[in-house]
Amino acid sequence: MKQSIAAVLRNRSSQGKLLLLVTALSVRMFAQVPASHGASSSDQGLAATVQELQQQVGELKAAVAEMRSEAAQYRAETAQLRSELAAMHSPQPEPANQVELANAASNLETTSPSSATESGRQSQPLEKRVASLEESAQLLTGKLEDQYQTKVESASKYRVRLSGIVLMNLFSNRGTTDNMDIPSLVIGPNQGSGNFGATLRQSEIGLEAFGPKIAGARTSANLEADFAGGFADTWNGVNSGIFRLRIASARMDWDHTSLVVGQDDLFISPNSPTSFASLAVPAFNYAGNLWAWTPQVRVEHRFALSGSQNIAVQAGILDNLTGEFPASSYFRSPGPGEASAQPAYAVRTSWNSSLFGRPLVLGAAGYYSRQDWEFSHYSDGWAGLADWEIPLANRVSLSGEFYRGRAVGGIGGGVSRSVIFLGNPALPSTAVRSLDSRGGWTQLKLRATGKLEFNAGFGIDSPNSSEVRLAAGNEPYLGELFVRNVEGLVNFVYRPRSNLLFSTEFRHLESSQLYNINNSAQQVNLMMGVLF
Numbered sequence: 001m002k003q004s005i006a007a008v009l010r011n012r013s014s015q016g017k018l019l020l021l022v023t024a025l026s027v028r029m030f031a032q033v034p035a036s037h038g039a040s041s042s043d044q045g046l047a048a049t050v051q052e053l054q055q056q057v058g059e060l061k062a063a064v065a066e067m068r069s070e071a072a073q074y075r076a077e078t079a080q081l082r083s084e085l086a087a088m089h090s091p092q093p094e095p096a097n098q099v100e101l102a103n104a105a106s107n108l109e110t111t112s113p114s115s116a117t118e119s120g121r122q123s124q125p126l127e128k129r130v131a132s133l134e135e136s137a138q139l140l141t142g143k144l145e146d147q148y149q150t151k152v153e154s155a156s157k158y159r160v161r162l163s164g165i166v167l168m169n170l171f172s173n174r175g176t177t178d179n180m181d182i183p184s185l186v187i188g189p190n191q192g193s194g195n196f197g198a199t200l201r202q203s204e205i206g207l208e209a210f211g212p213k214i215a216g217a218r219t220s221a222n223l224e225a226d227f228a229g230g231f232a233d234t235w236n237g238v239n240s241g242i243f244r245l246r247i248a249s250a251r252m253d254w255d256h257t258s259l260v261v262g263q264d265d266l267f268i269s270p271n272s273p274t275s276f277a278s279l280a281v282p283a284f285n286y287a288g289n290l291w292a293w294t295p296q297v298r299v300e301h302r303f304a305l306s307g308s309q310n311i312a313v314q315a316g317i318l319d320n321l322t323g324e325f326p327a328s329s330y331f332r333s334p335g336p337g338e339a340s341a342q343p344a345y346a347v348r349t350s351w352n353s354s355l356f357g358r359p360l361v362l363g364a365a366g367y368y369s370r371q372d373w374e375f376s377h378y379s380d381g382w383a384g385l386a387d388w389e390i391p392l393a394n395r396v397s398l399s400g401e402f403y404r405g406r407a408v409g410g411i412g413g414g415v416s417r418s419v420i421f422l423g424n425p426a427l428p429s430t431a432v433r434s435l436d437s438r439g440g441w442t443q444l445k446l447r448a449t450g451k452l453e454f455n456a457g458f459g460i461d462s463p464n465s466s467e468v469r470l471a472a473g474n475e476p477y478l479g480e481l482f483v484r485n486v487e488g489l490v491n492f493v494y495r496p497r498s499n500l501l502f503s504t505e506f507r508h509l510e511s512s513q514l515y516n517i518n519n520s521a522q523q524v525n526l527m528m529g530v531l532f
Helices: 002-031 039-085 093-111 113-120 126-148 465-469
Strands: 160-174 186-188 195-199 204-214 217-226 244-253 257-264 294-304 310-318 344-355 358-372 378-391 396-406 419-421 432-434 436-447 452-463 482-497 500-513 517-531
Touching: 186 500, 186 517, 204 244, 344 378, 378 432, 452 465, 465 482
Parallel strands: none
Antiparallel strands: 160 195, 160 204, 160 517, 204 217, 217 244, 244 257, 257 294, 294 310, 310 344, 344 358, 358 378, 378 396, 396 436, 419 432, 436 452, 452 482, 482 500, 500 517
């Protein structure tokens, strides 16, 4: 049905453009009448020109009337489509364009120079009538051009939206970090003059699909990916970031209840600091900000209170991750969490309101993960969390999170470590101990104007140092043993246009290991991003 309407509009728009071209040529002929002619010959030329224009406008009106007649035949068929589109975020462009085309035709009838000539031929100068004709022609041209706007098409009849960001990062570091471009840990002392580089691997691309109503629920799906999945084994491979899946989820949304299935954000930790220097991983990764893009199934329900307040409850099961690197780049083996033969469990409740026209959210959450570290060495991972988003004034807000838990390296706690091995992990006799840790972060945001904002934040993650010391001497098996990781940042984000941003950020990192080894690093990051 939509294809039929689109075909009609394309045919009519082509006819309209042809007639408009003839009209424009006629207007130019009128403008080129020599000023040296006599009064009578000039009047005759003008009269002939206006008569020709009136004839062409009549043909144009006839074409528009035919278009309106054919559009009326489809109104009954589009009624069902309109009811489906009403549930989506925005209407389908075809029905809206039909209305605009009809309005354009109505405006043409109202402001047509032929009508004006017939009603006021003697009262209006000829030049004004020609100017009115030219203005109406331009109006109809603009409406017809709307039919040629490029839209994202899908194999189904439902709407798909493409979005993303092309992000350029220029950065300069002092200190030795785990990642040159997106540092999370300091792994060595400050040596030499530092380093400088650039990357676009934090650029993102996303697709959002809007489906029909099923059992009274609005259906939708979301897909997000970036280029931070590693580096290609090729010449200058650092500039050829590997495509990486971040989010792939489907939703069913009723008025007060939602069902989410797929890989999505860690819903028990919904906040993250504002930083365009760290999009591949959220800012304060391993510094108090729990996060993971995790396969999950969750249910959300919202209880309405007085005014704009409500209480939301979320509960679900998640893929039981422990933060370990894959054993193979192709074949998948079960990790310690998956080897326990059960998922991880999570629940969160929040109170939602508004203050100074901004969201006010206070939340609390819990997490549990059963883990099997081989040789029947079981561990119980758990975490309790609190999160907040509080407007302090009209342009100032405070957000953050605090957690306390054990064996939560799979969701970014414990400076990436879930357990401590008290010996060689390959030996059945080696004891395994869950690592206790605590941490959190907070960020202050100042919205100076609608286009400019400033952010300052601090985060810390602190595993239990006495437990880490039990593993002293096992570094050949375990790698660096961190007892604390601290980050601080300040940045500004300037958006001169809705699709363009510039940002500058300074970040300080400090990581502490056993034996009083404390290393620090700094990064200055300049960013430019184009959103689409």
